[in-house]
Amino acid sequence: xxxxxxxxxxxDFWVSPFGQRCRxxxxxxxxxxxxxxxxxxxxxxxxxxxxxxHKKVPVLxxxxxxxxxxxxxxxxxxxxxxxxxxxxxxxxxARAQARFWADYVDKKVYDCGSRLWRLKGEPQAQARQxxxxxxxxxxxxxxxxxxxxxxxxxxxxxxxxxFTAWFLSYERFGEFSVEEVCPRxxxxxxxxxxxxxxAKSLHPPEKVYEFxxxxxxxxxxx
Amino acid sequence: xxxxxxxxxxGMWASxxxxxxxxxxxxxxxxxxxxxxxxxxxxxxxxxxxxxHNKVPVLxxxxxxxxxxxxxxxxxxxxxxxxxxxxxxADPYERALARFWAAYVDDKMLAAWNQSSRGKTEEERAEGxxxxxxxxxxxxxxxxxxxxxxxxxxxxSVGYVDVMLGGLLGWVRAAEELQGVKHFDPARTPLLAAWAxxxxxxxxxxxxxxDVNRLVEFGKMLQARQAAAAAGAGN
Numbered sequence: 001x002x003x004x005x006x007x008x009x010x011x012d013f014w015v016s017p018f019g020q021r022c023r024x025x026x027x028x029x030x031x032x033x034x035x036x037x038x039x040x041x042x043x044x045x046x047x048x049x050x051x052x053x054h055k056k057v058p059v060l061x062x063x064x065x066x067x068x069x070x071x072x073x074x075x076x077x078x079x080x081x082x083x084x085x086x087x088x089x090x091x092x093x094a095r096a097q098a099r100f101w102a103d104y105v106d107k108k109v110y111d112c113g114s115r116l117w118r119l120k121g122e123p124q125a126q127a128r129q130x131x132x133x134x135x136x137x138x139x140x141x142x143x144x145x146x147x148x149x150x151x152x153x154x155x156x157x158x159x160x161x162x163f164t165a166w167f168l169s170y171e172r173f174g175e176f177s178v179e180e181v182c183p184r185x186x187x188x189x190x191x192x193x194x195x196x197x198x199a200k201s202l203h204p205p206e207k208v209y210e211f212x213x214x215x216x217x218x219x220x221x222x
Numbered sequence: 223x224x225x226x227x228x229x230x231x232x233g234m235w236a237s238x239x240x241x242x243x244x245x246x247x248x249x250x251x252x253x254x255x256x257x258x259x260x261x262x263x264x265x266x267x268x269x270x271x272x273x274x275h276n277k278v279p280v281l282x283x284x285x286x287x288x289x290x291x292x293x294x295x296x297x298x299x300x301x302x303x304x305x306x307x308x309x310x311x312a313d314p315y316e317r318a319l320a321r322f323w324a325a326y327v328d329d330k331m332l333a334a335w336n337q338s339s340r341g342k343t344e345e346e347r348a349e350g351x352x353x354x355x356x357x358x359x360x361x362x363x364x365x366x367x368x369x370x371x372x373x374x375x376x377x378x379s380v381g382y383v384d385v386m387l388g389g390l391l392g393w394v395r396a397a398e399e400l401q402g403v404k405h406f407d408p409a410r411t412p413l414l415a416a417w418a419x420x421x422x423x424x425x426x427x428x429x430x431x432x433d434v435n436r437l438v439e440f441g442k443m444l445q446a447r448q449a450a451a452a453a454g455a456g457n
Contacts, residue, residue: 053326053360062315065315067315067318067322068322069321069322069325072318072321072322072325073318075317075318075321076314076315076317076318079314079317080314080315092297092300092301093283093286093288093297093301095296095297095300096288096293096294096296096297099290099293099296100288100289100290100293103290103293104274137274
């Protein structure tokens with residue numbers, strides 16, 4: 001066992017959208033937990049023991065037992081605390097659809113976003129085109145719904161909403177406006193931002209932009 | 223639902239991802255219609271059913287599409303929970319472990335295997351080989367942890383991780399001839415080597431598995447095509 005503490009602990013990094021998914025889920029479910037900020041340039045013994053395979057955050061510790069990978073953590077919270085409101089629907093087909101779109105966000109958004117700020121010239125232009133396509137696809141899936149899950153804030157919303165704090169950065173690096181390209185997505189982002197769980201878990205977009213600027217400097221980009 | 227359950231699987235014979243779905247359907251004892259897709263000339267049905275990725279496998283259940291092999295396998299387990307064995311464990315923590323290792327198979331192990339054989343530079347391929355060894359070692363540890371001395375990741379019987387890894391077995395065997403590499407070497411990963419034998423021998427599994435000779439032929443054709451493209455590109 002990684003640790004012996006009872007209850008829930010979250011090993012996380014302040015700006016991580018994957019960690020924020022967990023924070024939002026825990027808040028939505030009203031589950032108390034201990035937040036443990038990690039230094040990713042000097043990883044703690046606890047993190048290395050809790051996630052020896054990937055050495056990454058977030059990691060949820062439940063009575064000392066580690067659960068890794070944000071979407072797996074979301075599933076776990078639904079299943080280990082069945083008396084709390086669930087993020088995933090109960091219908092198998094609806095669950096499959098929710099998993100598909102959360103997987104889409106995982107496969108596409110972060111990687112493309114990284115290429116948008118890390119690269120220049122033609123590869124950056126390509127990343128920009130891809131990002132527009134990704135956002136349009138998500139806009140299409142959202143449609144006229146209040147949330148991706150319908151009337152209630154759910155799994156796909158939690159999976160994607162942390163990236164809304166990165167929209168400003170994508171806009172600046174990609175030179176486009178989310179509001180113009182995807183008005184429904186922009187409205188959804190605003191709507192989600194009004195939820196306490198989201199407002200408390202996300203950092204201001206300017207802070208994210210500063211963080212990226214710091215990373216670029218560290219990696220000697222530009 | 224009118225007319226009972228109608229299952230149709232859009233697939234491609236050599237795909238390990240498609241095979242996973244077939245293994246799950248076989249384990250559950252579910253009958254389905256199989257449609258072989260020509261990936262160079264994708265059908266209307268495929269493009270309509272998977273507009274986002276345009277890939278196989280796609281499972282159609284009474285006409286409604288489910289995409290992505292891991293999602294399809296989980297769907298089969300959940301939609302047909304009363305039929306045949308359960309693939310995912312019952313305990314939430316064990317489920318989390320199963321999901322973790324299933325994801326690991328694709329995200330790390332398969333990615334490393336692909337890099338080791340298809341990496342563009344010598345350096346990339348060498349790194350891929352290194353990562354492959356690490357990945358396989360980690361999976362050996364996972365089998366020890368999840369299986370707890372039993373033959374399968376699911377314990378006494380086959381589970382989710384077994385299916386997700388099992389789909390790759392044909393290609394694992396083909397790799398011995400195609401790349402001269404033994405991914406599940408009994409000397410280094412005895413549990414995985416034994417698992418491969420046990421899994422492949424199961425009644426619900428054996429008839430569905432890939433024909434390794436056919437995969438080798440196909441693999442050689444792909445290698446030749448790759449080499450021609452590289453030469454043509456002036457690489």
